[in-house]
Amino acid sequence: MSPAPEAGSPGVRSAHRDLQITAWALAAGTGDREAAERFVHATYDDVRRFVAHLSADVPGADDLAQETYLRALTSLAKFAGRSCARTWLLSIARCVVIDRYRGAAARPRLADSTDWQSAAERAQPRHLPGFDESVAVFDALGALDPARRQAFVLTQVVGLSYAEAADAAGCPVGTVRSRVARARRDLTAVWLADRDPGLLPVRAASR
Template structure:
């Protein structure tokens, strides 16, 4: 299986900045009672929230519920959103808290059975039978080997596409810490890619 090159930030050569401006404007309009803006806001960010929750969540059955919970929390808190950060960073912070709260709630209850790890949640959340799907799963396998904090920083900046400053806000840490975590994650993944390619070269 050929494993794709590590993804680069979506900030380069795309319209992420314009999208963030639009979603932030929609959030502010939704705060004022614009129902159309609410729909635009949810549609624009649903995929990012779903993907991020899937990366964090250990229970694939809970991903949809947690994504929905995120939006319910966000819509209930719109009156406090002032647009100081992008609506996407604000929403992903809420998603992170929703997942953490779900862990706390689960920890307080007796476990009836083991649940799959976070990789299973991501695999189930992705469209299947599409070109590159198997390669994407291979990359997720590599991501599983990273420490949680480095994987979180890598996912936020390289897969979800948040600027480093907003990823730092979501992760509640300094920007320099996010940059360091991403750099170390990329170095580790490159080493793992090299190790993965060696058996294929030897076989050839």
């Protein structure tokens, strides 16, 4: 039997944070405005980071996040706490991004991977360490199949477990694991190709 996690371990702290966020969401659903403010403050960075990576639209991330909270806050009274509130919120964020894609389907895409990289360059001071690496990651993520990018961002960027990511994405845990593995392979291929243009990434069919 594996030992129980220590009280100060990252896993315990994350679980405690999720319990607190869920408690605030439940209280906000009863009309507690302070709890609603705490809920938004505690989750905003996760939501913004998620929609930015999932949509490949850094400049529009705040608008997508605001739309997410508009939907979430009007639905909090129906939230029963059967799942973590953060997972529930990210599933709403996913729907917001999907709706944005559907709305833009009939017109040219406003933010391709090149535009996304340019936006990231404008948003981050060049003298900060890791700037080039950050832009490279943004660009590589923007080139991923959307389903793989979503699974990778949920688990590797936002920090959800595979089970939580499956709830947020509305698919089986095994599918999330497969998409993350494929995303890692695709990212590796992109980075290798960037170093040696003769090594072109091979994109398999999405799952």
